[in-house]
Amino acid sequence: MSLSRRAKEVSPSATLQITAAANRMVKEGKDVVAFGAGEPDFDTPEVIKQEAIKAIQSGFTKYTPTTGIVDLKDLISKKLKTENALDYPASSVVVSCGAKHSLYNIIQVLIDEGDEVLIPVPYWVSYPEMVKLAGGTPVFVQTKKENDFKIDVNALSQYLTKKTRILILNSPSNPCGVVYDRQDLEKIADFCVKNNIICISDEIYEKIVFDGFKPVSIASLNDKIKKLTVTVNGFSKSYAMTGWRLGYCVAEPEIVSAVSNLQDHSTSNPTSFVQKAAVMAFSLQDDYFNDICAKFQERRDYIIKRLDGLKEFLSYKKPDGAFYIFVNISKTGLDSFTFSKRLLEEALVAVIPGAPFGCDDYIRVSFATSMEKIKKGFDRIEEWIKKTQ
């Protein structure tokens, strides 16, 4: 038996690998503090759960239209208008099985063999693999910690070739919590428009921002960039609904119809009763998000204090959004896998190595866990690093 070239080229998700190793140790009875989580530690809000139960009991368990039910698409269209200044009719929305699925679909319909996709480093681990699965070539755009890991637009043109088709933007970002402001986005938009490059804007962490930061959707800047942008969002991170699998994209009609066709012949519609539950998610008010952001911010600030006490070993860039802190470990002289493996085995703390995000001298620490665990974990990290360094 021989697997396809496509399948052979894809790497397994490294974030899931470490989580699996940590879970194994927990099963063996070890008291592991896990900073690997890529999902909120909060429970899905009760109103959303109840709506799903109601939908199941009322028999809403059959196929729906491929791109989603009308009431959900209407609400998404309304949300984008009021919150993101994006004017798209419900017919321009495709609801999929998670934002990851939306991203996969978009990349599948936009690139041909050999097409190049610009991916800023550090990147979410799935972007390059999705590009490879579509036959494309990921082109990594280097960024600097001193520049808050933001793209230097002046340096972008050096990556351009005749095959450049897409730029992937993720703000607030996983793994470093960078949030692009309006000025940054204007420069990126100009670059895309000038070079006719499609921008995939992954806005999944939009609701998780600190110090009152207000994320801007790049497609809202002007009509020219709107025509070139596919905006992706979903319910996983904002509503603690990771396991429900629901996300969406909006774009120009041509792209939307291609994504819809692809979905027709792959997954069809996302789960019917999950869509009903998501309708209810839109009833949650600002205080729900304010509360979540306040909790994450308190944790971030605590971690920063602890890291400031370990300056001889570790440095970081303060995240403005999402729930991760990307920590530079170069002073330890260890690569990211060795660091993470030893920290897990010797100090029972699980973090994610930076290499799969494109940065081998970093680790990713998730603060989607309780303050109590964060304190315990950082006590252990401090003791371990002082002992071994």
Ligand SMILES: *Cc1c(COP(=O)(O)O)cnc(C)c1O
């Ligand atoms: C979690 C995550 C996603 C995927 O979210 P789902 O809706 O659960 O598929 C997409 N992009 C980034 C950067 C993420 O961290």
